[in-house]
Amino acid sequence: MPELPEVEVVRRGLTDFTTGRTIDAVEVLHPRPVRRHLAGPDDFVARLKGQVFATPARRGKYLWLPLESGDAVLTHLGMSGQFRVQPVGAPDEKHLRVRFRFADDGGEVRFVDQRMFGGLSYSEGGAELPGEIAHIARDPFDPLFDEDLFVAAVRRRKTGLKRALLDQSLVSGVGNIYADEALWRAKLHYARATDTMKPLQIREILRHAREVMAAALEVGGTSFDALYVNVNGESGYFERGLATYGQENSPCPRCGRPIRREAFMNRSSYRCPKCQPVPRHARW
DNA sequence: CTACCTGCCTGTCGGC
DNA sequence: TGCCGACAGGCAGGTA
Known part of the structure; x- marks a missing residue:
């Protein structure tokens, strides 16, 4: 994917x-x-x-x-x-x-x-x-990506954090896999209400999204179900670097608790129940 | 304007 | 063994 x-x-x-x-x-x-x-x-x-x-x-x-x-x-x-x-x-x-x-x-x-x-x-x-594609936001690797603008836009939204990460008019390039991985790295739940987040927390999740995508790029991307290969037909190797995505019941690499799969936004979301508990301020 | 839902597609897999 | 539903999911376009 x-x-x-x-x-x-x-x-x-x-x-x-x-x-x-x-x-x-x-x-x-x-x-x-x-x-x-x-x-x-x-x-x-x-x-x-x-x-x-x-x-x-x-x-x-x-x-x-x-x-x-x-x-x-x-x-x-x-x-x-x-x-x-x-x-x-x-x-x-x-x-x-x-x-x-x-x-x-x-x-x-x-x-x-x-x-x-x-x-x-x-x-x-x-x-x-x-x-x-003029309506598509710049992606986090674009030198002209405006982080302050992103933070402000996310905080204005009344929605959950993962919805915001997947919203191409806020930031582009993040899909289901890297959204889940970034949330895990930031120890945040996908339903965390964006309008009560602190600016620093939003910068953190963005930093994690950048880092996990950079790490994936370095090893040729994620070939989760063989539908993704490069122009020579070769798979990427980042599947091994995934902490949560597709890892239902596998131990969380940080705390060992089994990763949970949940239906959210008509698709699957993966999270660690201990590292990413349901937040006090949630929007589903 | 924002928030959220549905349709688009095919192949694979589990249950019966 | 074959049939059927669920699932994979980014995005355009629609509704409220």
Whole structure:
């Protein structure tokens, strides 16, 4: 499940295989991944022919491939989207959705997506920052991320802490896995009411989110259920670094109590019942 | 404006 | 053995 670290691994991997290369042909094998390109698959293909890629960029979980024309290919991996680099003629992946062929002798770039929550679209003038994602907050690794603004915005919200961490208009890039891991590191419960938190506590949880995502990035990300691999098809190793996510009934690495799985926000949340007790001020 | 819910997708797995 | 529901979950778009 790609969150910020996994998307960054993919961005770095794509850099070597797209930057400066001229697109010869794009093939859309399934229309759904280009559904957000309203002009349709044929228009998507036609616009890209002959264009040259610049260096891939990222904000949060969004990735885009700027073009020298000033436009961009905007992408989101969703739950199961993958970019793969393959030699021309290699067998198609079962869930291959879009293929990029190049004018040189090098390999193809392929977008593979089992569940098709992800997708690609053509962003006019989007090389710097696609207008489609202008509403997405900067992520915690963005040098221009405004921490004071974040603290103030979180405290204004009447909600629970995990909801705030997952809200892409407050901070981007954090998903279910790293939200749970950051909460565990900060010894905070997911339902901690944000409007009663002290500014320093909010800075702390943000610091933990940054640290856990940086640690994951260093080892190639988290490949929890094999739906995430890098552009060469390799898994990341951070699953071993997870303290809570997916660790139901395993001992808390800090206190030994069994990790608990709870339904929250129509998904699973994992926490240590001792390190992260239900707070006095809670919002579910 | 904020807060929160639902639909979108497919493959896997457990229960019966 | 096969069928069915639960589950995985980010985000757009909707409601109140």
